[in-house]
Amino acid sequence: MNSGTARLGVLLVNLGTPDAPTPKAVRRYLREFLSDPRVVEIPRALWWLILNLIVLRIRPRRSAHAYRTIWTDRGSPLLAHTEDLRDLLAADGRFAGVEFAMRYGNPSIRSKLEALKRQAETIVILPLYPQYSAATTGSVFDAVCDTAKSWRHVPGLHFISDYYRAPAYLEAVASSIRSFWQAHGRPDRLLFSFHGLPKRCVDRGDPYAGQCQHTAREIAALLGLNDEEWLLAYQSRFGRAEWLKPYCIDTLRELPVQGIRRVDVVCPGFAVDCLETLEEIAVTNRGEFLGAGGECYRYIPALNARPEHAKALIGLLEPYLALPG
Numbered sequence: 001m002n003s004g005t006a007r008l009g010v011l012l013v014n015l016g017t018p019d020a021p022t023p024k025a026v027r028r029y030l031r032e033f034l035s036d037p038r039v040v041e042i043p044r045a046l047w048w049l050i051l052n053l054i055v056l057r058i059r060p061r062r063s064a065h066a067y068r069t070i071w072t073d074r075g076s077p078l079l080a081h082t083e084d085l086r087d088l089l090a091a092d093g094r095f096a097g098v099e100f101a102m103r104y105g106n107p108s109i110r111s112k113l114e115a116l117k118r119q120a121e122t123i124v125i126l127p128l129y130p131q132y133s134a135a136t137t138g139s140v141f142d143a144v145c146d147t148a149k150s151w152r153h154v155p156g157l158h159f160i161s162d163y164y165r166a167p168a169y170l171e172a173v174a175s176s177i178r179s180f181w182q183a184h185g186r187p188d189r190l191l192f193s194f195h196g197l198p199k200r201c202v203d204r205g206d207p208y209a210g211q212c213q214h215t216a217r218e219i220a221a222l223l224g225l226n227d228e229e230w231l232l233a234y235q236s237r238f239g240r241a242e243w244l245k246p247y248c249i250d251t252l253r254e255l256p257v258q259g260i261r262r263v264d265v266v267c268p269g270f271a272v273d274c275l276e277t278l279e280e281i282a283v284t285n286r287g288e289f290l291g292a293g294g295e296c297y298r299y300i301p302a303l304n305a306r307p308e309h310a311k312a313l314i315g316l317l318e319p320y321l322a323l324p325g
């Protein structure tokens with residue numbers, strides 16, 4: 001028993017990434033990721049066949065090649081940036097423990113929750129997804145509950161579902177764009193690119209698209225942009241179903257046709273840089289835009305371990321520090 005405030009543990013959770021940029025490691029990672037019914041919502045037996053007979057035979061080799069182009073001395077960028085962000089939160093000094101875990105791959109949610117349970121009385125789960133989707137945030141909460149099911153004494157658990165409206169997050173993204181423009185000048189258009197989602201998820205009630213639109217609108221307002229100066233699109237489509245539109249790649253091919261030749265792309269839905277930003281957005285889509293007649297294409301990095309990012313996340317956690325113990 002304790003008096004005063006509860007000792008608070010924090011679990012940051014990101015999507016996950018392969019352990020190595022090899023077809024074998026990518027296959028293991030994709031198998032876990034794409035077997036999650038929150039991620040692919042088609043009948044299980046049918047999906048099992050498609051996954052094992054097609055996807056896992058083709059994609060690991062192609063993705064491993066893409067991962068090799070972004071791999072660092074510290075491994076996957078997603079892992080390294082998430083680790084740095086954790087260190088910044090731990091340095092705040094007010095939390096009994098700060099850990100990060102990956103929904104798929106390593107380190108696992110179970111291992112980190114068990115470590116935190118030994119240090120803290122109350123645990124806040126903060127998925128590093130500013131905008132909620134069942135495929136990402138919802139799935140993190142599933143994994144936390146699966147772990148808690150095996151515990152006799154379940155401590156206080158708090159789930160942060162989204163933070164797309166948090167002023168400090170919106171201002172952190174706006175300020176990273178302002179700094180970029182101060183150093184490099186302004187483009188003709190700013191393109192906000194968010195990870196896509198199958199359209200049927202939104203039709204069934206997923207709030208993701210509305211939250212992405214709100215995010216882009218608010219950041220544009222903080223930058224003083226009028227409606228003609230920015231655009232929103234969705235990237236990283238996977239599979240054959242219809243996903244949220246407009247597709248980023250189509251938008252980038254059309255802009256030069258409309259005479260818009262200088263574009264900056266920012267991805268506020270990605271807390272840290274990863275394959276989808278460093279390879280798809282910064283390299284592949286750049287090639288598409290320039291190939292369609294564009295002249296200048298720049299990717300503005302994710303918030304990563306910028307101090308304003310850590311400050312924004314700490315701001316989300318502060319109310320939980322005041323909970324009685």
Ligand SMILES: C=CC1=C(C)c2cc3[nH]c(cc4nc(cc5[nH]c(cc1n2)c(C)c5CCC(=O)O)C(CCC(=O)O)=C4C)c(C)c3C=C
Pocket residue numbers: 015016017018030038039040059063076078129133135136195196197198236238269270273274275276
């Ligand atoms: C930021 C939010 C994300 C949403 C929403 C999301 C939905 C979603 N993703 C897939 C399929 C894939 N995503 C892949 C990579 C990937 N996705 C996110 C984030 C979101 N996904 C991140 C951060 C990453 C990068 C991971 C890294 O290691 O850097 C991949 C794998 C990449 C590849 O093999 O090319 C797939 C596949 C679906 C189906 C989906 C929604 C239903």
Ligand SMILES: [Fe+2]
Pocket residue numbers: 195236
């Ligand atoms: Fe994804």
Ligand SMILES: [Fe+2]
Pocket residue numbers: 236275276280
């Ligand atoms: Fe991709």
